[in-house]
Amino acid sequence: MHYHQKTIKQKVQISGKGLHTNRQIDMTLCPGSINSGIWFLRTDKPGNKPVKVTSQNVSDTILATTVGQGPESVSTIEHFMSALGCLGINNLFIEINGPETPVFDGSSLPWIELLRNAGLRTLNSLRPYYAVRRPFEMTLGDKMIAMVPDHELVIDFTIDFPGFIQNQRKSFTFTENGFVSDISPARTFCLLSDVEKMQAAGKALGGGLDNAVVVSGNGIILNREGLRFPDECVRHKILDFYGDMTLAEAPILGRFTVVKSGHSLNHKFLATILNTPGLLELVTPTRVPGETYVSLVSPSPALNAAWAN
Numbered sequence: 001m002h003y004h005q006k007t008i009k010q011k012v013q014i015s016g017k018g019l020h021t022n023r024q025i026d027m028t029l030c031p032g033s034i035n036s037g038i039w040f041l042r043t044d045k046p047g048n049k050p051v052k053v054t055s056q057n058v059s060d061t062i063l064a065t066t067v068g069q070g071p072e073s074v075s076t077i078e079h080f081m082s083a084l085g086c087l088g089i090n091n092l093f094i095e096i097n098g099p100e101t102p103v104f105d106g107s108s109l110p111w112i113e114l115l116r117n118a119g120l121r122t123l124n125s126l127r128p129y130y131a132v133r134r135p136f137e138m139t140l141g142d143k144m145i146a147m148v149p150d151h152e153l154v155i156d157f158t159i160d161f162p163g164f165i166q167n168q169r170k171s172f173t174f175t176e177n178g179f180v181s182d183i184s185p186a187r188t189f190c191l192l193s194d195v196e197k198m199q200a201a202g203k204a205l206g207g208g209l210d211n212a213v214v215v216s217g218n219g220i221i222l223n224r225e226g227l228r229f230p231d232e233c234v235r236h237k238i239l240d241f242y243g244d245m246t247l248a249e250a251p252i253l254g255r256f257t258v259v260k261s262g263h264s265l266n267h268k269f270l271a272t273i274l275n276t277p278g279l280l281e282l283v284t285p286t287r288v289p290g291e292t293y294v295s296l297v298s299p300s301p302a303l304n305a306a307w308a309n
């Protein structure tokens with residue numbers, strides 16, 4: 001849990017290939033001030049307005065998470081967002097000269113290394129978080145997300161692609177170091193036949209063995225270096241889910257049980273829990289005088305007591 005708001009120490013420029021466009025994309029990350037949030041500005045078209053990264057601004061969830069409309073939109077933000085969430089960065093202004101963030105190796109680790117190298121700045125303001133107050137569940141076909149109250153963030157994810165990736169399940173309790181070592185290196189994955197289909201449709205043009213785990217129809221991993229974890233695929237799904245939940249703009253503490261979900265259900269679920277009164281409560285932590293420690297006392301003990309009963 002990050003109790004203080006954060007940004008980066010200095011401006012940093014990065015470049016990399018876009019997964020879907022296969023174009024070189026340049027990004028400039030600029031420090032943001034307290035309560036400013038995460039913003040993208042597409043600089044490749046003059047007159048564009050910046051787009052705030054929020055649940056309300058999600059415009060597309062097919063294959064990736066996209067915010068903003070038309071020439072102002074930015075796609076494939078989930079791996080970048082999961083890195084920001086992991087490090088607790090909640091204020092950042094990003095100039096980008098193309099429609100998607102660079103893919104790098106298909107994981108979040110390069111983003112985390114880059115942001116840590118840029119240096120983080122802790123801002124003099126505590127950061128509110130959401131506490132789950134009531135259980136809630138949403139299904140979409142065979143996909144499901146359920147949440148219940150908890151004092152920490154737990155993501156319990158199950159995937160099953162028969163004949164391709166058999167049942168994988170992992171439960172992850174969020175800590176920054178745990179996310180960096182166990183979740184952030186997990187790469188995106190796909191079936192070889194899907195890559196061929198996507199490329200025929202003009203998508204995933206930059207996709208390949210250097211930025212995804214590619215699995216043949218009979219479940220053989222085509223990457224020469226093999227997997228980074230035996231259950232790398234479910235770890236990547238936790239990475240994606242966590243990245244999508246950062247669009248709440250405040251960390252969420254609760255236990256999430258997720259089965260086969262993808263970006264579409266993730267964002268439908270997030271929009272619903274943010275807009276349904278009583279499911280989440282925005283809590284502002286209170287500082288303990290004389291200590292850097294921040295107490296986790298909820299301002300509404302009545303609600304806690306109600307749940308405990």
Ligand SMILES: [Zn+2]
Pocket residue numbers: 078079188236240
């Ligand atoms: Zn992903």
